[in-house]
Amino acid sequence: MLRAQRARLIWISLLFLISLDAFHTYARPASPEQTKGGLAPVLQYIRSDWDVLTRSMTRCDSVVDPKLPEAVVLYLPADFAEPDSVKQLEHDCKVHVEHLPTVIQHPGQPGVDTISPQGLLFLPNSYVVPGGRFNEMYGWDSYFIILGLVRDHRIDLARGMVENFFFEIEHYGTVLNANRTYYLTRSQPPFLTSMIMEVYNAEKASGHNDKDWLARAYGFATRDYEMWIHEPHLAGSTGLSRYYDFGMGPAPESLQDESGLRRKVTGYFLLRPDLSRTYMAMKGSTPDAVGPDYNVQVCDVATTMARPGCDAAGTVQLGADYYKGDRSMRESAFDISFRFGPYGAATHHFAPVCLNSLLYKTEKDLEEISRLLGKTVEPAQWKQRAEQRKQQIDKYLWDDQRGMFFDYDLRTGARSTYEYVTTFYPLWAGLASTQQAQAVARNVKIFEQRGGLATSTTNTGMQWDYPYGWAPLQSLAVEGLRHYGYAADADRVSYEFLSTVAENFRREKTIREKYDVVTRSSEAHVSAGYQANVVGFGWTNGVFLELLQELPKEMIDRLDKDQDALPSGHQ
Numbered sequence: 001m002l003r004a005q006r007a008r009l010i011w012i013s014l015l016f017l018i019s020l021d022a023f024h025t026y027a028r029p030a031s032p033e034q035t036k037g038g039l040a041p042v043l044q045y046i047r048s049d050w051d052v053l054t055r056s057m058t059r060c061d062s063v064v065d066p067k068l069p070e071a072v073v074l075y076l077p078a079d080f081a082e083p084d085s086v087k088q089l090e091h092d093c094k095v096h097v098e099h100l101p102t103v104i105q106h107p108g109q110p111g112v113d114t115i116s117p118q119g120l121l122f123l124p125n126s127y128v129v130p131g132g133r134f135n136e137m138y139g140w141d142s143y144f145i146i147l148g149l150v151r152d153h154r155i156d157l158a159r160g161m162v163e164n165f166f167f168e169i170e171h172y173g174t175v176l177n178a179n180r181t182y183y184l185t186r187s188q189p190p191f192l193t194s195m196i197m198e199v200y201n202a203e204k205a206s207g208h209n210d211k212d213w214l215a216r217a218y219g220f221a222t223r224d225y226e227m228w229i230h231e232p233h234l235a236g237s238t239g240l241s242r243y244y245d246f247g248m249g250p251a252p253e254s255l256q257d258e259s260g261l262r263r264k265v266t267g268y269f270l271l272r273p274d275l276s277r278t279y280m281a282m283k284g285s286t287p288d289a290v291g292p293d294y295n296v297q298v299c300d301v302a303t304t305m306a307r308p309g310c311d312a313a314g315t316v317q318l319g320a321d322y323y324k325g326d327r328s329m330r331e332s333a334f335d336i337s338f339r340f341g342p343y344g345a346a347t348h349h350f351a352p353v354c355l356n357s358l359l360y361k362t363e364k365d366l367e368e369i370s371r372l373l374g375k376t377v378e379p380a381q382w383k384q385r386a387e388q389r390k391q392q393i394d395k396y397l398w399d400d401q402r403g404m405f406f407d408y409d410l411r412t413g414a415r416s417t418y419e420y421v422t423t424f425y426p427l428w429a430g431l432a433s434t435q436q437a438q439a440v441a442r443n444v445k446i447f448e449q450r451g452g453l454a455t456s457t458t459n460t461g462m463q464w465d466y467p468y469g470w471a472p473l474q475s476l477a478v479e480g481l482r483h484y485g486y487a488a489d490a491d492r493v494s495y496e497f498l499s500t501v502a503e504n505f506r507r508e509k510t511i512r513e514k515y516d517v518v519t520r521s522s523e524a525h526v527s528a529g530y531q532a533n534v535v536g537f538g539w540t541n542g543v544f545l546e547l548l549q550e551l552p553k554e555m556i557d558r559l560d561k562d563q564d565a566l567p568s569g570h571q
Contacts, residue, residue: 038559038560038561039502039548039556039559039560040560041505041506041509042501042502042505042511042544043545045505045509045510045511046148046152046511046541046544046545047152049511049536049541050128050148050149050152050154050157050541053128053129053130053131053536053538054126054127054128054129054157055126055127055128055129055135055136055137056085056125056126056127057074057083057085057086057089057122057123057124058085058088058089059089060089060092060093060095061135062120062135063089063093063095063119063120064135065118065119065120065135065136065180066132066133066135067133067253067256067257068118068182068252068253068255068256069256070117070118072095072096072117072119073095073096073097073098073117073118073119073120074086074089074090074095074096074097074098074119074120074122075097075098075099075100075115075119075120075121075122075181076097076098076099076100076122077099077100077103077104077122077171077172078099078100078101078102078103078104079103080099080122080171082097083124086122098119100115100181101115104171104172104173104184105173106173106174106227107172107173107174107176107184107185107186107187107227107246108184108185108186108245108246108247109173109184112181112184112185113184113185113247113248115181115184118180118181118182118252119180119181120136120179120180120181121168121172121176121179121180121181121184122179123137123164123167123168123179124163124164124167125160125161125163125164125167126157126160126161127142127157127160127161127164128142128145128149128157128161128538129536129538130145130513130534130536130537130538130539131513131534131535131536131537131538132513132532132534132535132536132537133257133530133532133534134178134534134536134538136178136179136180137161137164137178137179138177138178138188139165139175139176139177139178139187139188139189139191139333140188140189140191140333140472141472141538141539142161142165142191142195143191143194143195143198143472144471144472144475144538144539144542144543144546145161145538145539145541145542146158146161146162146195146198146199146542147198147475147542147543147545147546148538148541148542148543148544148545148546149161149542150198150199150202151542151545151546151549152545155199155202155203155206158195158198158199158202159199159203161195162192162195162196162199162217164179165192165195165220166216166217166220169220169223169224170220172184174187174224174227175187175188175190175192175224176188177330177331180253182251182252182253183253185245185246185247185327186244186245186246186247186327186328186330186331187224187227187331188331188333189332189333189354189355189358190224190225190228190355190358190359190362191358192220192221192224192362193221193361193362193365193366193369194361194365196214196217196221196365196369197365197368197369200213200214200217211372211373214369214372214373215373217369218366218369218370218373221362221365221366221369222366225359225362225363225366228241228355228359229241229359232244232246235350235351235408235410236351236410238351238392238396238408238410239388239389239392240351240356240389240392240393240396240397240408241351241355241356241359242328242347242348242349242350242351242352242355242410243328243329243331243332243347243348243350243352243355244324244328244331244348245324245327245328245330245331245348247327248320248323248324249320249323250262250323250326251323251326251327251330254326254529257530257532258528258529258530260528261336261343261528261529262318264343264527264528265279265318265322265342265343265345265528266280266316266318268342268343269318269322269342270316272342275342275345278319278321279318279319279321279322279325279345280316280317280318280319280322281316281317281319321345322345324348325340325341325344325345325346325347325348325349326343326344326345326347328344328347328348329343329344329345329347331347332344332347332352332354332355334354334464335464335529336462336463336464336528336529337420337455337456337460337462337464337465338418338456338458338460338462338465339407339416339418339420339456339464339465340352340407343462343528346409346411349409349410349411350407350408350409350410350416351396351397351407351408351410352407352422353393353397353405353406353407353420353422353423353425353426354422354425356389356392356393356397357393357422357425357426357428357429357431358425358429359389360386360389360390360393360426360429360431361428361429361430361431363382363383363385363386363389364382364383364386364429364430366378366382367379367382367383367386370382386431389431390431393405393426393431396408396415397415398436399415400439402443403436403439403440403442403443404419404423404439404440404443405422405423405425405426405432405436405440406418406420406423407420407422418456418458419446419447419456419457419458420455420456421447421453421454421455421456421473421477422473423440423443424440424473424476424477424480424481425476425480426440426480427440427477427480427481427483427484428476428477428479428480428483429480430483432480432484434484437480437484437486438484440480441481441484441486441489444481444486444489444493448492448493448496449467449469449496449517449518450496450500450517450518450520451469451496451497451499451500451515451516451517451518451519451520452469452474452493452496452497452500452515452517453469453473453474453477453493453497453517454466454467454468454469454517454518455468455469455470455473461525461526461527461528462526462527462528462529463514463524463526463529466518467516467517467518467519468514468515468516468517468524469497469500469514469515469516469517470513470514471497471501471514471537471539471540471542471543471544472539472543474493474494474497474543474547475543475546475547477493478490478493478494478547478550481493482550490550491551491552491555494547494548494550494551494555495551495555495558495559496517497515497517497547498544498547498548498551498559499520499559500515500517500520501515501540501544502559503520504520504521504522508522508535510535510536511535511536511537511540511541511544512533512534512535512537512540513533513534513535513536513537513540514533
């Protein structure tokens with residue numbers, strides 16, 4: 001009780017700090033460079049934003065959590081001595097510092113779900129956060145941020161972020177969704193080896209071939225990979241993997257600004273008895289029912305408008321299977337989409353294209369790293385693992401008739417038919433055959449809009465569906481197309497998205513988390529989940545630099561002329 005009261009007092013003292021930071025981040029006056037036309041103001045914004053979005057254990061604004069305002073405690077690993085930087089933070093910012101109650105060996109370890117109050121997990125190096133409500137270091141965001149940092153010659157900062165992930169694996173059991181205590185039950189899409197290779201190759205290009213660091217990275221990457229190839233992350237008997245959060249009940253970070261989500265989910269399922277039986281239960285009817293209660297009324301539509309015409313029909317709760325799916329959807333990072341069933345409720349029942357492509361890429365990276373380190377046996381072992389996964393992806397996820405990769409539903413034993421932009425992941429990972437890549441490239445038009453690639457072809461009102469386009473998905477698709485020689489498609493999609501970001505920047509003087517690629521605007525009308533279009537924004541900044549670097553000079557010149565015209569050939 002006293003600890004909770006102390007946390008509230010600390011929150012009050014830090015509120016002013018975070019408010020100032022938010023002002024400087026999102027309402028700071030434009031610099032002279034940013035008032036110019038063309039690309040110069042965008043690039044100046046990104047360059048300055050790396051510092052604005054950087055957090056460390058020496059800054060008061062690092063601890064504050066906009067998702068849970070009372071979460072202002074900093075936790076150290078149970079067996080880790082308090083560093084001087086933390087002692088200074090504790091003194092300067094009146095932050096309460098505690099050690100975790102136990103040494104953590106793996107995600108979802110018993111006891112992590114009872115940590116109270118929730119708080120930030122210590123990391124030794126500075127890191128770049130996405131922005132807004134995301135004031136911590138995220139698992140997959142960081143890959144796209146690192147792409148931008150490397151392009152902007154901020155290699156030391158990029159390397160420090162990768163080393164933070166090594167620290168997470170060593171002390172928190174895995175690469176976490178992000179470094180908060182309520183994320184100790186799940187990871188995020190595995191981009192670790194891709195981050196390692198980006199940093200290693202950038203340092204090598206600058207004359208610093210650090211094989212000792214690469215050997216250390218190899219050990220941590222191998223350890224983290226193991227989590228994905230064992231239960232409960234195995235996708236049945238397919239030989240593939242799935243997303244799976246070890247926690248139970250509502251995700252804590254969703255309780256404040258996603259409060260209407262579960263009410264909408266409940267209403268949706270109640271109107272569909274087949275889903276209701278799977279994901280809901282009458283209160284007290286089963287021990288699987290968890291979370292808040294919802295009172296149900298049955299109304300006579302014909303008379304309700306004239307007078308009350310509703311009768312109580314009982315109290316329902318969402319079941320454990322829904323919450324497991326919702327949490328696993330958050331590990332997938334596609335929160336929220338209907339790709340894994342309505343509201344992502346069946347995420348843990350799918351073998352996904354994205355995850356298994358990333359694991360193939362991880363296996364190929366580990367093959368390369370082990371070869372660079374002069375190992376004799378491991379390269380062939382990693383090569384064999386990658387080949388086995390490719391065979392299973394071909395068997396379960398490739399649809400030859402439709403010319404696309406689809407997720408595999410473990411319950412029905414059939415591929416999904418939900419068209420999703422993750423069909424480009426196998427091209428990015430290099431696992432698609434020449435014929436598969438050709439078929440996927442022919443289907444670019446299914447997703448392509450005036451502002452880039454839409455995430456899906458289905459408008460569900462969710463942010464990870466049509467009509468929204470996200471920087472990381474543009475990056476992976478474009479790089480995949482380039483990898484197989486479809487440069488014209490890659491250039492066109494890059495230009496469409498870059499021009500959308502630049503056009504909106506000219507109006508708003510900021511960069512956003514996502515864009516409506518149909519209207520080419522930053523307006524978001526999301527109907528469930530958190531509904532803001534966050535500004536900042538880490539991965540959009542990074543992808544902007546990455547896509548721009550690969551464009552032909554004439555397209556860059558066109559972007560720089562401060563015009564909204566689309567490239568010729570757009571469909």
